[in-house]
Amino acid sequence: MKISVITPVYNAEKYVTQAVESALQFEEVYEVILVEDKSPDNALEVCKQLAKKYDRVKLFQHPDKGNHGAGSTRNLGLEKASGDFIAFLDADDYYLPNRFDAEKELFKDPKVEGIYGALGVHYYSEKAKEQYYQLFKDNLTTVYKKHNPKDVFPGQIGMRGSFGLFSIDCLTIRRDAMIKKLHPFFKTHLRLHQDTEFLFRLSYYLDLYPGILDKAVAIRGVHENNRITDVDLKKVKPATTKLLLWKEINDWAKSENTIPNDVKVHIKRMNRSYEIALAPIPKKWGMIAKYFITDFPSIRSGLYNINFREYLF
Structure with missing residues (x-):
């Protein structure tokens, strides 16, 4: 397996090193593609150091070096990726050692076009836990039982009762299948929930199979400056x-x-x-x-x- 891990980087100087090194622990990870999105902090310098230190780390910015949001940033990463498989990892999250255990076996079957697993949660501080515990608690973000691929799309949009969710951090996709069947990739005009919209369409066009659902394969890192959670809880209904x-x-x-x-x-x-x-x-x-x-x-x-x-x- 040759996996390209795509990591959009925004305001994550404290966390991106952990994210990158959690991906590099796997020999299956062919490259980690960092796309820096004009962070207001020192993340760009941290990314440059990581690219210099590790041969498998590649650093990109938008052509105008501006801020374009997560959707455009992931699309640029997809454009630069050269692995046979695509995985995603947000810069303040990290992989666990079992991240690709299911993938190594299930992708031996050519009809498997994508695999999803369970996401855990880690609060980087007590303040972050106080702010966001009502949103994430200590729960796994997962699909509650194994489903046939044809049931994943209706399950995600709420037609299968208590289906559950999976995160983009826990998704691995055959690159050729995605390129052939999904256009566009991420909708760039959506500043929020563009990953959810992407997962909805992806699960309609591709055959996605369950991996490890009963324990986390990756961790959502929650801190005081989480962009999405801050919007969800404070600024916009x-x-x-x-x-x-x-x-x-x-x-x-x-x-x-x-x-x-x-x-x-x-x-x-x-x-x-x-x-x-x-x-x-x-x-x-x-x-x-x-x-x-x-x-x-x-x-x-x-x-x-x-x-x-x-x-x-």
Whole structure:
């Protein structure tokens, strides 16, 4: 196996060395591609030192050396990757020694196009734990049981009940299959949840198989300056960012002729539930009344959605 590990780097000078060295412990890792995204801290210098120290570490920046967000940064990493397999690792996270145990066996079967595993959590400080424990607790981010690849996409979008989640840090993909079947890769206009949108589409087009689900193969590092968690908890209502995500998925589903109609309807209803949740009160009542009459399951979908209930009034 020749695995390219893609790591976007932003505001992670304290953590990127640990991330890189956790990937380099595996002989299967052919290269670690660092893409520095105009960090406000000293991360660029740390990355330069890592590239100088380790032959397998390659450092890139955007052509204008500007800040373009995680989606564009991962896309640049994909463009530069030359391994047969692609894995991702955020700069403040790290791999565990069992990260590629399942991959080494399962990828012997050519029909396996991707493998996902379980993600653990580590709080870098007590302050970080105090800030973000309500979001992550001490739980594994995982899929709760092994599923056939055809069930992964409907499971992720909420059509299979209690399915669970997997993180991009725990995903390994055949590079050729991704290039052949998925276009574009990450949606660059989404500043948040672009990884979730990518995973949704990826699980529709590629056959993804379960790896290790009952224990972590990688760790999410949580600190006071986590960009995504800071937005989720402090600056923007989660329903606002989720609405942008589901609108994107709904637009894609409408344009993809191979998606079954019942799946399209479910996606439309999820998008609609967030629209109702965020509408002004007078408009909200009108939308609820309309859909009670014309499409009651849209309301029912919303009532099962925690953000819908939280921001209903």
